[in-house]
Amino acid sequence: xxxxxxxxxxDVLQMIAPYKKVLVAGCYGCVTVCLAGGEKEVGLxxxxxxxxxxxxxxxxxxxxxxVERQCDxxxxxxxxxxARDVEAIVSLACGIGIQYLAEVYEPVPVFPGVNTxxxxxxxxxxxxxxxxxxxxxxxxxxxxxICPIARCSKSLLNGPCGGSQFGKCEVSKDIDCAWQLIYxxxxxxxxxxxxxxxxxxxxxxxxKGPRKLVKEELTLERD
Amino acid sequence: xxxxxxxxxGIYLCDCEGKLVQSIDLNKIKSAIQSSADFEYIRIADLLCxxxxxxxxxxxxxxxxxxxxxxxxxxxxxxERQFTVLAEENGINRYEVEFVDxxxxxxxxxxWAVSIISEVLLQMQERSAIVYxxxxxxxxVLVIGCGxxxxxxxxxxxxxxxxxxxxxxxxREGINLLNGKRNITVKTGVKVVGLEGFxxxxxxxxxxxxxxxxxxxxxxxxxLEAQAVFDKVKYNGVQLGERVLRLSQFRQSDKDQxxxxxxxxxxxxxxxxxxxxxxxxxxxxxxxxxKGAEASILYxxxxxxxxxxxxxxxRARARGVNFLxxxxxxxxxxxxxxxxxxxxxxxxxxxxxxxxxxDCLVLADDYQSNAATEELAAALxxxxxxxxxxxxxxxHFLPVMSNRExxxxxxxxxxxxxxxELNKEVEAVKAEVGRFASGxxxxxxxxxxxxxxxxxxxxxxxxxxxxxxxxxxxxQSLNNMYHSAxxxxxxxxxxxxxxxxxxxxxxxxxxxxxxxxxxQQVSKPPKLVAYACENSGALAAEYxxxxxxxxxxxxxxxxxxCSGKIDALYLxxxxxxxxxxxxxxxxxxxxxxxxxxxxxxxxxxxxVQRRLEEVGxxxxxxxxxxxxxxxxxxxxxxxxSMVERINQLGAxxxxxxx
Numbered sequence: 001x002x003x004x005x006x007x008x009x010x011d012v013l014q015m016i017a018p019y020k021k022v023l024v025a026g027c028y029g030c031v032t033v034c035l036a037g038g039e040k041e042v043g044l045x046x047x048x049x050x051x052x053x054x055x056x057x058x059x060x061x062x063x064x065x066x067v068e069r070q071c072d073x074x075x076x077x078x079x080x081x082x083a084r085d086v087e088a089i090v091s092l093a094c095g096i097g098i099q100y101l102a103e104v105y106e107p108v109p110v111f112p113g114v115n116t117x118x119x120x121x122x123x124x125x126x127x128x129x130x131x132x133x134x135x136x137x138x139x140x141x142x143x144x145x146i147c148p149i150a151r152c153s154k155s156l157l158n159g160p161c162g163g164s165q166f167g168k169c170e171v172s173k174d175i176d177c178a179w180q181l182i183y184x185x186x187x188x189x190x191x192x193x194x195x196x197x198x199x200x201x202x203x204x205x206x207x208k209g210p211r212k213l214v215k216e217e218l219t220l221e222r223d
Numbered sequence: 224x225x226x227x228x229x230x231x232x233g234i235y236l237c238d239c240e241g242k243l244v245q246s247i248d249l250n251k252i253k254s255a256i257q258s259s260a261d262f263e264y265i266r267i268a269d270l271l272c273x274x275x276x277x278x279x280x281x282x283x284x285x286x287x288x289x290x291x292x293x294x295x296x297x298x299x300x301x302x303e304r305q306f307t308v309l310a311e312e313n314g315i316n317r318y319e320v321e322f323v324d325x326x327x328x329x330x331x332x333x334x335w336a337v338s339i340i341s342e343v344l345l346q347m348q349e350r351s352a353i354v355y356x357x358x359x360x361x362x363x364v365l366v367i368g369c370g371x372x373x374x375x376x377x378x379x380x381x382x383x384x385x386x387x388x389x390x391x392x393x394x395r396e397g398i399n400l401l402n403g404k405r406n407i408t409v410k411t412g413v414k415v416v417g418l419e420g421f422x423x424x425x426x427x428x429x430x431x432x433x434x435x436x437x438x439x440x441x442x443x444x445x446x447l448e449a450q451a452v453f454d455k456v457k458y459n460g461v462q463l464g465e466r467v468l469r470l471s472q473f474r475q476s477d478k479d480q481x482x483x484x485x486x487x488x489x490x491x492x493x494x495x496x497x498x499x500x501x502x503x504x505x506x507x508x509x510x511x512x513x514k515g516a517e518a519s520i521l522y523x524x525x526x527x528x529x530x531x532x533x534x535x536x537x538r539a540r541a542r543g544v545n546f547l548x549x550x551x552x553x554x555x556x557x558x559x560x561x562x563x564x565x566x567x568x569x570x571x572x573x574x575x576x577x578x579x580x581x582d583c584l585v586l587a588d589d590y591q592s593n594a595a596t597e598e599l600a601a602a603l604x605x606x607x608x609x610x611x612x613x614x615x616x617x618x619h620f621l622p623v624m625s626n627r628e629x630x631x632x633x634x635x636x637x638x639x640x641x642x643x644e645l646n647k648e649v650e651a652v653k654a655e656v657g658r659f660a661s662g663x664x665x666x667x668x669x670x671x672x673x674x675x676x677x678x679x680x681x682x683x684x685x686x687x688x689x690x691x692x693x694x695x696x697x698x699q700s701l702n703n704m705y706h707s708a709x710x711x712x713x714x715x716x717x718x719x720x721x722x723x724x725x726x727x728x729x730x731x732x733x734x735x736x737x738x739x740x741x742x743q744q745v746s747k748p749p750k751l752v753a754y755a756c757e758n759s760g761a762l763a764a765e766y767x768x769x770x771x772x773x774x775x776x777x778x779x780x781x782x783x784x785c786s787g788k789i790d791a792l793y794l795x796x797x798x799x800x801x802x803x804x805x806x807x808x809x810x811x812x813x814x815x816x817x818x819x820x821x822x823x824x825x826x827x828x829x830x831v832q833r834r835l836e837e838v839g840x841x842x843x844x845x846x847x848x849x850x851x852x853x854x855x856x857x858x859x860x861x862x863x864s865m866v867e868r869i870n871q872l873g874a875x876x877x878x879x880x881x
Contacts, residue, residue, distance in 0.1 A: 009837040028703075028728060033681035038727035040792065044834065047795040051877030052838035059879065066677075066728075068704060125686045125725075 026066030027093035037092030070097025144185030151178035233289035237296025360423025361441035372634030373446035381406035422629025441659035449635030451588035491523035500587035590639035670716035675701040677730035684722035689818035719817035720788030760808020766855030787820025
């Protein structure tokens with residue numbers, strides 16, 4: 001899941017300072033699940049914006065709407081009535097939804113209400129952890145199901161480094177050393193020999209530019 | 224809206240022993256209502272809270288099949304509670320009972336009373352009836368633990384329901400009491416490793432002599448006994464042996480061997496709080512006297528604060544047990560032939576220590592939670608409390624309740640002190656599981672409803688539910704991309720509303736307390752809004768009003784079933800719509816009827832304060848007060864100080880007046 005965190009309201013207020021009528025747009029996907037961009041948060045942010053602007057003596061009208069997913073244009077269509085009725089939109093979707101919304105409703109300006117953080121798991125209510133960096137070449141088979149790219153501070157493929165002490169990372173005592181976790185897991189799996197296997201460096205050079213995934217056998221395009 | 228055929232309304236007008244006659248004519252009210260409203264039954268009573276009224280009302284509820292009550296008279300929270308309990312005992316849901324206070328200073332008049340009663344009647348008529356459903360439940364009960372406590376629970380429950388008793392790695396002292404008994408199956412070498420489902424339909428996973436098996440039960444009783452442990456440090460390192468025994472050891476021994484000999488018991492050195500040792504020492508001393516032994520009990524403070532203990536103490540004295548009070552430390556010296564205790568008599572502080580020589584010295588044990596507690600609590604998803612025993616340290620759960628419906632605690636599993644109260648607990652647990660005996664349970668469908676379109680299946684409600692009452696259900700008819708939604712089990716849910724307040728999609732609504740119903744009450748709020756838990760703040764408010772009626776003129780009190788229902792949005796909305804301040808009135812710490820609603824309220828108050836400060840408003844406009852139902856004075860003090868605070872802060876500059 002994509003994990004996002006709410007932007008400081010101050011920043012949002014600055015973005016929408018010139019406008020008198022805005023839409024706060026929520027998403028029922030990842031951002032609802034990570035408690036930052038669902039209908040509830042839309043209501044809370046809208047209320048904050050109204051009170052802030054009232055206090056400044058510059059009242060603003062704030063509409064509220066949440067759709068299934070902002071990363072699919074069929075759902076974005078649902079915003080059309082409200083989007084045409086406002087001067088700007090604040091999106092509480094992840095960076096993907098914000099961009100897609102901005103594309104679909106151009107020239108209505110769309111602003112981010114959240115900072116997209118990482119791809120992660122929900123440990124408990126209010127606790128999330130980064131698990132994946134979408135590197136495109138998964139090595140979890142070699143590392144006991146623990147990602148060294150996302151969970152090692154240095155993204156080392158052949159760790160640990162000298163900064164690993166008592167199972168913790170030198171960057172912070174709150175960070176588990178990913179390579180300690182990998183070692184412990186491989187040990188319990190009886191696969192410690194994999195520690196000795198050299199994992200070659202990844203080609204981080206994105207010579208093909210921004211990534212696209214097209215599966216010809218699935219597209220609706222005809223030859 | 225026309226008359227709802229399902230509603231059978233009973234109206235009671237109380238004269239409050241003639242207090243109302245001066246200003247209000249109840250007969251006129253009666254005829255006014257009779258000409259305008261739909262109802263089944265109306266009666267004027269001299270004193271509704273008087274003698275025999277309870278029986279009379281119960282009879283009338285049955286005779287006229289009443290399912291809604293309106294009670295008008297002099298009402299206060301304690302009288303109201305009396306009637307809601309009476310109603311529930313007679314099958315009427317507490318939310319179907321409304322009260323009208325006819326004694327409000329300066330307002331009493333017949334005309335006013337008719338108008339206010341008519342208004343409430345109209346609301347009651349328009350509200351759709353609470354729907355009840357019969358749920359199939361299994362009468363089978365699982366008792367975990369076959370010690371004497373487990374056996375006592377099993378025997379009592381087996382009078383009406385089939386019971387399976389397992390040992391779960393614990394002593395089997397009660398097993399002989401159970402063998403061959405009707406309705407009882409005993410299984411040994413069996414432990415619980417997991418639990419699924421809900422009350423009435425629990426699926427329990429067992430490890431049965433090494434094999435994984437499953438079986439379904441309607442209810443579960445945990446009866447793992449507390450474990451007696453001996454801490455020799457508390458007795459200056461004394462060595463146990465033939466002359467020095469632990470009390471728990473001594474209880475197993477054959478008393479005949481002590482005929483004509485001297486036995487001394489030492490109390491007060493081990494666990495100071497355990498009444499078990501006091502009870503055991505008294506029983507053993509009396510038994511020794513009957514065998515012709517000499518028995519002495521050395522004590523610092525004789526603890527008898529439980530059923531029967533006082534009588535046992537008197538009986539022991541009458542039978543000639545010596546009671547010897549000591550002060551401070553004891554010295555124990557043992558030889559092959561005798562055990563000697565040297566102690567100081569508190570009333571002779573200057574004297575030499577006194578020597579008590581006996582053939583056998585019996586030392587009290589400490590009591591610890593059963594070693595299996597933590598693992599079993601995790602498997603059953605029930606909470607533990609102080610000392611690692613089962614059950615929260617929370618008066619609402621006494622005597623036998625857990626945080627989950629259908630799972631109960633009996634005896635030493637939830638603290639050694641309870642062992643003595645065992646009979647009461649067994650009766651209580653028998654009544655609780657007895658609800659399942661017929662195989663059907665009728666329950667109101669008042670649990671929160673989920674709108675699938677808004678449910679992201681995020682698990683927030685599932686994780687926040689203190690009662691494990693929520694499951695994720697899958698069905699093609701559920702109209703979202705997952706064809707799944709959270710669902711609250713009617714028999715497991717206690718209706719606190721915490722889930723609704725936590726839901727990030729606003730998909731969950733609690734009947735009678737929906738967002739709409741709550742926010743309607745603050746559509747045009749006065750200066751101060753108080754969201755009040757109906758177990759504490761709302762009751763305190765009623766009491767407070769009788770102390771200072773004028774204080775509440777500029778205060779809107781919004782009742783919620785638990786402070787866990789107070790959504791952060793409610794706080795912001797009250798301020799946005801014009802309030803200058805908002806109070807949260809919640810139960811004391813560790814005293815939430817629903818485990819942690821008040822702690823959630825604490826966090827939401829902090830969250831909203833931050834949100835206000837983020838937009839340049841004063842966080843101090845929101846405050847939380849922990850109080851009890853009887854703290855009317857505390858309520859008034861809190862309101863006064865909040866009013867003072869908002870007067871100092873001035874009008875809320877964020878209010879959006881349309």
